[in-house]
Amino acid sequence: MKFHHVGIVVHKISDKMPFMKDILKTNITTIPFHDKIQKVNVSFLKMGDFSIELIEPAEEITPITNFLAKRGEGIHHLAFEVDDIKEKVKELCNKGGKIICSPDLGFENRLISFVYLDAFPGKIIEIISKRPLKI
């Protein structure tokens, strides 16, 4: 299990990215990826081995709509890479987790899953398969 990124919800990536790059002193970002399943766009900002994922809603009703309405822009989740995503999601469920989104195709053709784990501070964990799916 390896840390992958901190997911940060914003209203609009193109509005926020220049400010983030300026504050964090990095120019390394990825082209926004449209995640059809999550109904969001995501773009990564990299500082060495560390990554921040900026997430914006791509439709009116999305999994981050409530978060934005209630708390505004902010840190939404921590994401970790694993070899076996199904096994890890099962483990988290056995430890009290509830699946928000079952493993499905996300950025870089990888399987991603979101689990709500009340006992985990931060509550939302994203699990990412280490290897992209071969399509």
Added chain:
Amino acid sequence: MKFHHVGIVVHKISDKMPFMKDILKTNITTIPFHDKIQKVNVSFLKMGDFSIELIEPAEEITPITNFLAKRGEGIHHLAFEVDDIKEKVKELCNKGGKIICSPDLGFENRLISFVYLDAFPGKIIEIISKRPLKI
């Protein structure tokens, strides 16, 4: 500027650490450090280059007391290392930041500072001097 850790506020480190280690599959933690200035105890949990800092109140009224009362356990801040902490804090203030805690002695004899930056999603940024103070 380099990422250092994600700061997570908890009620009690000793209650939460075993669960975090189990979920994140790591055994690498640091002995809790009592930060007299912040009135908290902190302990780091390491996953390769990534670190999570668990923070618990060490007194009744602390800088994290309101956070815990309002939001419960959760992600509190992102922390970054810099060569010149005073220069970085000054830069953040020029960009709208407000100092929560001026540079002062923290863990590993390093200077640490907290800045509230409303335009930064997550709001609270910790700045850490790269080198420990020679005492």
